[in-house]
Amino acid sequence: MDILNAIVALANYVLIPGAAYGAQLAIGALGVTLVYGILRFSNFAHGDTMAFGTMVTILFTWLFQSWGISLGPLPTALLALPLGIAFTALLLLGTDRVVFKFYREKKAVPTVLAMVSLGVMLVMNGLVRFIIGVGDQQFDDGQRFLISAKDFKDWTGLAEGLALRTTQALTIVVAIIVVAALFWFLNKTRTGKSMRAFSDNEDLALLSGIDPQRVVMVTWIIVAGLATIAGVLYGLDKAFRPFTYFQLLLPIFAAAIVGGLGNPLGAIAGGFLIAFSEVIVTYAWKKVAGYVLPEALQPDGLAQLLSTDYKFAVSFGILVLVLIFKPTGLFKGQSV
Amino acid sequence: MKKLLLATAATALMAGAATAEDIKIGVILGFTGPIESLTPDMAAGAELAMAEVSASGKLLDGSTVTPIRADSTCVDAAAATTAAERLITGEGVKGIMGADCSGVTGAILANAALPNGVVMVSPSATSPGLSTAEDNGLFFRTAPSDARQGVVMAELLKEQGVGSVAISYINSDYGKGLADSFQAAFEAIGGTVTISAAHEVGKGDYSAEVAALASAGGERLVVAGYVDQGGGDIVRAAIDAGAFDTFHFPDGMIGDALPATFGTEIDGSFGQAPGSDNPGYATFVELAGDAFNGQGTYAAESYDAAALILLAMQAAGTSDPAVYKDFLEGVANAPGEPIMPGELGKALEILAAGGDVDLVGATGVELVNGGEAAGSYRVVTFKEGNMETVEYR
Numbered sequence: 211m212d213i214l215n216a217i218v219a220l221a222n223y224v225l226i227p228g229a230a231y232g233a234q235l236a237i238g239a240l241g242v243t244l245v246y247g248i249l250r251f252s253n254f255a256h257g258d259t260m261a262f263g264t265m266v267t268i269l270f271t272w273l274f275q276s277w278g279i280s281l282g283p284l285p286t287a288l289l290a291l292p293l294g295i296a297f298t299a300l301l302l303l304g305t306d307r308v309v310f311k312f313y314r315e316k317k318a319v320p321t322v323l324a325m326v327s328l329g330v331m332l333v334m335n336g337l338v339r340f341i342i343g344v345g346d347q348q349f350d351d352g353q354r355f356l357i358s359a360k361d362f363k364d365w366t367g368l369a370e371g372l373a374l375r376t377t378q379a380l381t382i383v384v385a386i387i388v389v390a391a392l393f394w395f396l397n398k399t400r401t402g403k404s405m406r407a408f409s410d411n412e413d414l415a416l417l418s419g420i421d422p423q424r425v426v427m428v429t430w431i432i433v434a435g436l437a438t439i440a441g442v443l444y445g446l447d448k449a450f451r452p453f454t455y456f457q458l459l460l461p462i463f464a465a466a467i468v469g470g471l472g473n474p475l476g477a478i479a480g481g482f483l484i485a486f487s488e489v490i491v492t493y494a495w496k497k498v499a500g501y502v503l504p505e506a507l508q509p510d511g512l513a514q515l516l517s518t519d520y521k522f523a524v525s526f527g528i529l530v531l532v533l534i535f536k537p538t539g540l541f542k543g544q545s546v
Numbered sequence: 547m548k549k550l551l552l553a554t555a556a557t558a559l560m561a562g563a564a565t566a567e568d569i570k571i572g573v574i575l576g577f578t579g580p581i582e583s584l585t586p587d588m589a590a591g592a593e594l595a596m597a598e599v600s601a602s603g604k605l606l607d608g609s610t611v612t613p614i615r616a617d618s619t620c621v622d623a624a625a626a627t628t629a630a631e632r633l634i635t636g637e638g639v640k641g642i643m644g645a646d647c648s649g650v651t652g653a654i655l656a657n658a659a660l661p662n663g664v665v666m667v668s669p670s671a672t673s674p675g676l677s678t679a680e681d682n683g684l685f686f687r688t689a690p691s692d693a694r695q696g697v698v699m700a701e702l703l704k705e706q707g708v709g710s711v712a713i714s715y716i717n718s719d720y721g722k723g724l725a726d727s728f729q730a731a732f733e734a735i736g737g738t739v740t741i742s743a744a745h746e747v748g749k750g751d752y753s754a755e756v757a758a759l760a761s762a763g764g765e766r767l768v769v770a771g772y773v774d775q776g777g778g779d780i781v782r783a784a785i786d787a788g789a790f791d792t793f794h795f796p797d798g799m800i801g802d803a804l805p806a807t808f809g810t811e812i813d814g815s816f817g818q819a820p821g822s823d824n825p826g827y828a829t830f831v832e833l834a835g836d837a838f839n840g841q842g843t844y845a846a847e848s849y850d851a852a853a854l855i856l857l858a859m860q861a862a863g864t865s866d867p868a869v870y871k872d873f874l875e876g877v878a879n880a881p882g883e884p885i886m887p888g889e890l891g892k893a894l895e896i897l898a899a900g901g902d903v904d905l906v907g908a909t910g911v912e913l914v915n916g917g918e919a920a921g922s923y924r925v926v927t928f929k930e931g932n933m934e935t936v937e938y939r
Binding site: 219222223224227231346355358359360362363371372373375444448449451453454455457458488489492493494495496497498512514517518519521 | 716748753754755756758760775788789
């Protein structure tokens with residue numbers, strides 16, 4: 211019974227939140243890594259692209275709710291998601307036309323493009339705050355829990371409860387579908403292959419007749435999709451506030467760099483690595499140790515490595531370690 | 547032509563009331579930020595007192611009082627200081643009713659009120675640290691220090707048979723001060739604090755914080771935070787994860803937003819906020835009527851804070867802060883004619899005639915320890931999704 215309690219406590223406070231957060235980071239990091247691999251710059255506007263996509267989705271969710279449309283137990287936001295992606299794609303294509311294209315044609319170095327993306331970030335930042343405001347927005351509806359902690363305790367008779375929110379399960383399911391679809395697209399379709407060719411060697415790709423305009427356009431559309439999905443999942447699971455999306459930039463970049471910039475598989479691994487590190491390092495192990503260890507060995511203190519205030523420091527720490535010892539990331543990516 | 551007429555009329559008015567002036571009082575509260583759901587009632591409470599005094603026409607030979615609002619943001623010390631500086635140097639306020647949260651109140655006091663010599667009366671800054679802050683006799687508060695709230699809370703939990711609690715406090719002067727004073731008081735009477743951990747406002751995710759709290763355990767979770775941000779999120783995450791069923795809420799959490807957000811999920815929880823059962827409180831709530839919620843947290847304290855400033859001006863016979871700052875304690879405390887809410891006009895008359903008054907006001911305000919309220923608390927519990935008053939202590 212004690213072992214079971216320990217497993218349930220661990221699942222409830224570490225595994226489930228870590229997996230959901232990891233999936234959100236992974237989808238976000240995929241977007242960053244695609245831009246880096248194909249367009250060859252670090253897109254700092256990604257966090258605010260996520261915020262923009264989420265904002266459009268929220269606005270349409272409210273519209274649908276006012277019309278009385280819902281998805282039953284699932285959040286209405288899923289229905290508004292395609293519209294959010296469409297508007298975000300338009301925004302990104304417009305931004306590319308107005309800003310990035312100019313620098314790409316001048317063959318600007320990646321550092322310049324990264325600085326340009328900082329400017330784009332500030333503009334998007336302001337745009338989102340201007341439209342929806344700076345406050346918290348809750349847009350989660352439908353059934354809140356698949357398993358609630360109280361029900362779980364009643365069913366199993368265990369001392370520990372296990373809660374699984376609909377949004378957490380949804381995050382993981384959607385993440386699997388998105389990742390599968392993306393890999394299928396990159397490996398099996400003609401457009402996907404041409405994107406990979408463009409990423410591997412731009413000149414050779416141009417010689418073999420690949421249309422660069424088309425590759426850029428498709429990349430931005432996919433990035434818009436990934437950013438909006440990541441943003442909406444994070445917003446559903448936690449809460450939407452423009453500022454927190456801006457803060458997400460750090461763990462997302464950490465995930466992409468740790469995995470290896472430009473490597474989609476690395477982005478996914480990096481997302482989960484960062485998420486679980488943040489949760490595990492700041493978790494107080496006292497309770498789990500209390501169930502598993504014999505009484506003599508039980509810790510007096512909380513057995514917590516770092517206070518939760520230092521959560522962001524964990525992403526920074528891993529980032530620094532990886533950059534020192536393996537600058538191309540754990541999976542082979544491009545060096546920064 | 548129109549301008550000329552206006553100017554003439556204005557000059558005539560000025561000449562007509564030789565000594566009467568339009569006294570501006572700053573109302574600096576966090577109209578945006580973590581307690582934005584509490585501040586509208588607080589401001590309305592203070593402005594009720596000012597309107598009452600203006601309407602009586604008895605303040606300093608018929609002077610009128612104009613409230614000027616400014617946003618303290620509750621958390622951003624720089625923004626709050628700028629707002630206060632603008633009120634003092636730009637608008638020329640003669641006194642400040644505010645600020646609200648302890649951190650920004652300390653910042654305004656040190657950077658704006660003290661250098662410019664303006665009186666501040668805070669209705670809600672409760673950090674024990676403010677008792678010892680340098681103030682040149684300019685700072686007062688109608689809310690009691692959290693050193694007192696910590697003791698009240700500890701005794702309340704002990705009497706209910708709660709032996710161990712976990713504390714989550716907002717990372718600010720208020721949260722830290724309250725958590726420390728409570729922990730000291732609770733441990734002194736034999737209670738156990740399993741963990742005392744800070745939380746930040748405005749984060750997306752609080753599951754890591756709640757995981758640490760749950761791991762430490764405890765019969766109740768004490769959430770020393772603000773209802774609109776951080777504190778509310780911690781409660782949400784704790785309920786979702788099934789970490790704690792019952793909570794204890796200090797004053798920053800007590801507000802209508804709490805039962806409105808959590809409904810029956812926090813049934814069986816307790817809390818306390820400054821409040822008293824003195825007869826003035828009911829009168830005040832009645833005075834507030836439908837205009838605003840007189841039972842709002844710190845609304846009554848705000849009324850008394852504004853009333854204190856104005857009565858002290860009358861007692862001193864001037865609106866100069868350097869002079870009237872010495873009269874606040876006199877009008878707040880006995881001896882003197884007890885003054886209830888709605889009787890400010892009568893108080894002004896007595897003072898004008900050279901008499902002495904004792905402002906009872908909405909909270910039974912008594913200033914001790916160099917200008918802070920002695921304090922009594924309203925204990926509340928949550929039943930079937932409603933907040934109910936249990937007792938006063």
